[in-house]
Amino acid sequence: MTLQVLPRGKWLGARVKRVEDPRFLTGEAKYLADIVLPGTVHVAFVRSPYGHARIKSIDTSAAKTMPGVLAVFTADDVTALPPLASGLPVEGLQPTPQPVLAKDKVRFVGEAIAAVVAESRYLAEDAAEQVVVDYEPLPAVVDAERAMHPDAPILHEELGTNIVYQKTTTLGDIEGAFAQADRVFRRRLHTNRFVAAPMETRGCLSVYERASGHLTFYSSTQMPHMLRLFLALFLGIPEHKVRVISPEVGGGFGQKMTIYPEEVVVAYLGKVLGRPVKWVEDRRENLAAATHAKEQIIELEAAVRNDGTILGLKARLIGDAGAYSFNTASALIEPLAGAGLMPGVYDIQHYQHEVIAVCTNKAPVGAFRAVGWTAAQTARELFFDEIARELGLDPAELRRRNVIPPERFPYTTCTGMVYDSGTYRESLERALELVGYEELRRRQAELRQQGRYLGVGISLYVEPTAWGSEIALQAGFPFPSHDNATVTIDPSGKVRVAVSVHSHGQGHETTLAQVAAEILGVSIEDVVVEHGDTDRAPWGMGTYASRSAVIGGGMVALAAQEVREKVLRAASRLLEVAPEDLDIQDGTVFVKGAPDRSLSMFQVAFAAYLDNRTRAEGEEPLLSATKFYDPRATYSNGCIVTVCEVDIETGLVQLDKVVAVEDCGTMLNPMIVEGQVMGAIAQGIGGALYEEMAYDESGQLMTDTFVNYLLPSATEVPPLTIEHLESPSPVTIGGIKGIGEGGLLATPASVAGAVLDALAPFDARIERLPLTPERIVEALRSSESR
Amino acid sequence: MATVPITLTVNGQAVRAEVEPRVTLADFLRDELGLTGTKLGCEHGVCGACTVLVDGAAVRSCLILAVQAEGADVLTIEGLAGDGLHPVQEAFWEHHGLQCGFCTPGMVLTAYALLQERPSPSEEEIREALAGNLCRCTGYQNIVVAVRAAAEKLAGAR
Incomplete structure (x- = not known):
């Protein structure tokens, strides 16, 4: 492959301050809600207060006469819009089409029933309160296992069951492995349903020009081009007349990958009403109706030798899908992704998994940073801790005995993932060293004598990254993709980089500019990175699944390399030397060994555009190149160790520190890598200790504000130590691996593992997360009574 | 809906406006004055994204009404620095x-x-x-x- 190794000079690999920051710091950055267009009207959605109910009637007459109201739309007014459906081409997944506005029945609290359009959001909400919906409440089911019972209330009657997918896969000789085992262990874990909760909620603005038939659709989305395609198909507008603009996006974490019913409705309203139509989600809507994530019920069974060797593993993963499965918010993404990565960093050849997806009267489940993998990692790592305790082994030692050793790369897992390279054992040893593991164990023993309970939790992980065709297939999702970058030097020598990947906090305007600047030999100040507008950026999938450093970095490198060659060709004709005798540094093209024979980038670019002597017959004059990249699969890895103390009277957990050693191959910008890791760790702390979307038995959502859905604040996140190992990928451009998700993939296991380690003297058993004080105290009580 | 006249100072500038009593300070700053640097993350006083300074104290502008800011000196992110950065x-x-x-x-x-x-x-x-x-x-x-x-x-x- 070309560009196996990228040049590392002034820009690449340096801690470059983010070029995009000033506009955020001054409040100039325009997010969806900040975009003001003349004549805009506003939408408020009427949403179901019931988890499961039949809609007997909807009376919109009073609402329609309210001041400033333009229209009230219900399912009957949007019959032109097809229902949303799962986009995963996986055999055996039952379809559960979701109407964009509920028709006949509602299946979760927050499901949209009507859209009220008025001159202001205040007036729209006033009128929404006057929409009268007559419901016939139905029994609800909010537990996935209960939903599997034949007598459970059924969400989608036409299916006759709530089970939308069920498949068992056996890999290797599972029976043989269990026959050879000294011991067999079992564990069950019900991971919590938690949510991305980006600080900016969802929102969109539809602007339709009747005369030309053009739709401009602003949306807080991670995937502008995919949204453009879907809108064109849903609304029947030719795709070349649809433009999607994703302005500044205040965090996504996967939640803004989904193409939502609200987006389709708002786009349609814009077309029908002929005025700009805007919807900005409020937080209650976001918590109730944007995708939830990560809830699985996982049962594990391991065949183990007395020395701690894991011979075989059986897993049953039940994904609690919520009410519908649509496009990326598919019922399967949690349990299928979890099943694939269950063996993780360990050398396990005999493995059987059963993947089940079940509908419940809860919000649909979608992507959230490390989808499926968080639950699987948490279940397996906590299980391994328990096995170590039962065998009287140190949990670090159990991991050492089972981890894939360095000489085995490239390593193909029994589930078909090809781990290209990594520092699995080294990251474990380094994290233990950094945290002072041996000393901590001594201190733990001392403190126990004093009635204080210190715990250490280890989570050793591998993270599939660079979500292109190959890794998607390896992870079980046959969905081909590719992404594109256009690099252009304008006639005055300045550089434009347009990319299909989308930045909503990741800092692409800096990292991708670093790549272009390094290759083109210019200053980063002379590079601008454009994204998020389908009229300006080339086609691609957008940003999710730790793909943009690898794919974005790779495609920008390829395009910049081609443009560099064009520059050198043009300069070679001006300077009358061979291109290979030229180099570019600091924006100057010069003859190697004779730096005074040089031209500025301005001179070369200007001539390339306007002086025909720079160009041979048939050569393109533009200093521009568009290149695609669809990388080979690459896997990051690392180890996260948490130290905590648990107050056994109150159940309160005090986190002392979290140490993360990560390896994402070649780093474009270590500062940004650290930012990704630290942010994901904080989310993992939330997932382990605080965050849970709770429903009561009737399907009522109990956590619809930030008062009862708790996000970690600055006082809950302890000091974080991040250290880098760098094993460049042998299969990607520049050796880059992704880094977005590892922190959230691995931290819940590390934090929960630390808590359970602290409670080890009590044999406290916990099957549900998060580890709230109530759950800890309850577990301690029931262990006393055993 | 009836409006109420208010007078206040925002980022050093005197502001006179007619507002509905129910309009929050955050919505007033954003929608009436175009100061969209003030963000709305929860609109129930937990997330702090809408924080502005009212008479020198950090305040959640989603939790107070514009009419309550009568006579106050309000500083938003747009007013923190001049041309450069604070x-x-x-x-x-x-x-x-x-x-x-x-x-x-x-x-x-x-x-x-x-x-x-x-x-x-x-x-x-x-x-x-x-x-x-x-x-x-x-x-x-x-x-x-x-x-x-x-x-x-x-x-x-x-």
Whole structure:
């Protein structure tokens, strides 16, 4: 492959301050809600207060006469819009089409029933309160296992069951492995349903020009081009007349990958009403109706030798899908992704998994940073801790005995993932060293004598990254993709980089500019990175699944390399030397060994555009190149160790520190890598200790504000130590691996593992997360009574 | 709906307006004055994204009505610095104290208010002061580092 190794000079690999920051710091950055267009009207959605109910009637007459109201739309007014459906081409997944506005029945609290359009959001909400919906409440089911019972209330009657997918896969000789085992262990874990909760909620603005038939659709989305395609198909507008603009996006974490019913409705309203139509989600809507994530019920069974060797593993993963499965918010993404990565960093050849997806009267489940993998990692790592305790082994030692050793790369897992390279054992040893593991164990023993309970939790992980065709297939999702970058030097020598990947906090305007600047030999100040507008950026999938450093970095490198060659060709004709005798540094093209024979980038670019002597017959004059990249699969890895103390009277957990050693191959910008890791760790702390979307038995959502859905604040996140190992990928451009998700993939296991380690003297058993004080105290009580 | 006249100062400028009594200060700043740097993250007073300074104190502008700001001196992110960046903003930039940027105006103003009151806060005091502002991207550590650096920068300037 070309560009196996990228040049590392002034820009690449340096801690470059983010070029995009000033506009955020001054409040100039325009997010969806900040975009003001003349004549805009506003939408408020009427949403179901019931988890499961039949809609007997909807009376919109009073609402329609309210001041400033333009229209009230219900399912009957949007019959032109097809229902949303799962986009995963996986055999055996039952379809559960979701109407964009509920028709006949509602299946979760927050499901949209009507859209009220008025001159202001205040007036729209006033009128929404006057929409009268007559419901016939139905029994609800909010537990996935209960939903599997034949007598459970059924969400989608036409299916006759709530089970939308069920498949068992056996890999290797599972029976043989269990026959050879000294011991067999079992564990069950019900991971919590938690949510991305980006600080900016969802929102969109539809602007339709009747005369030309053009739709401009602003949306807080991670995937502008995919949204453009879907809108064109849903609304029947030719795709070349649809433009999607994703302005500044205040965090996504996967939640803004989904193409939502609200987006389709708002786009349609814009077309029908002929005025700009805007919807900005409020937080209650976001918590109730944007995708939830990560809830699985996982049962594990391991065949183990007395020395701690894991011979075989059986897993049953039940994904609690919520009410519908649509496009990326598919019922399967949690349990299928979890099943694939269950063996993780360990050398396990005999493995059987059963993947089940079940509908419940809860919000649909979608992507959230490390989808499926968080639950699987948490279940397996906590299980391994328990096995170590039962065998009287140190949990670090159990991991050492089972981890894939360095000489085995490239390593193909029994589930078909090809781990290209990594520092699995080294990251474990380094994290233990950094945290002072041996000393901590001594201190733990001392403190126990004093009635204080210190715990250490280890989570050793591998993270599939660079979500292109190959890794998607390896992870079980046959969905081909590719992404594109256009690099252009304008006639005055300045550089434009347009990319299909989308930045909503990741800092692409800096990292991708670093790549272009390094290759083109210019200053980063002379590079601008454009994204998020389908009229300006080339086609691609957008940003999710730790793909943009690898794919974005790779495609920008390829395009910049081609443009560099064009520059050198043009300069070679001006300077009358061979291109290979030229180099570019600091924006100057010069003859190697004779730096005074040089031209500025301005001179070369200007001539390339306007002086025909720079160009041979048939050569393109533009200093521009568009290149695609669809990388080979690459896997990051690392180890996260948490130290905590648990107050056994109150159940309160005090986190002392979290140490993360990560390896994402070649780093474009270590500062940004650290930012990704630290942010994901904080989310993992939330997932382990605080965050849970709770429903009561009737399907009522109990956590619809930030008062009862708790996000970690600055006082809950302890000091974080991040250290880098760098094993460049042998299969990607520049050796880059992704880094977005590892922190959230691995931290819940590390934090929960630390808590359970602290409670080890009590044999406290916990099957549900998060580890709230109530759950800890309850577990301690029931262990006393055993 | 009937409106009420209000007079206040926003970023040093006198403002007179007619507002509906139910309009929040946040919506007034954003929709009437076009100061969209003030963000709305929850509209129920938890996330702190809408933090502005009212008579020098950090306030959640989603929790008070515009009419309650009658006669007040309001500072939003747009008014913190002139052409360049305030030392608090510079420190956030230098220490990568932001990612998506949505919580940033509220964070910066909260930090600014803290440093006005306590020019040399401890790490614990910084974390306490920031605990009412949620950030979903950074894990807070770099924000804490930035606030400490800003304190030093401001001390040096005095």
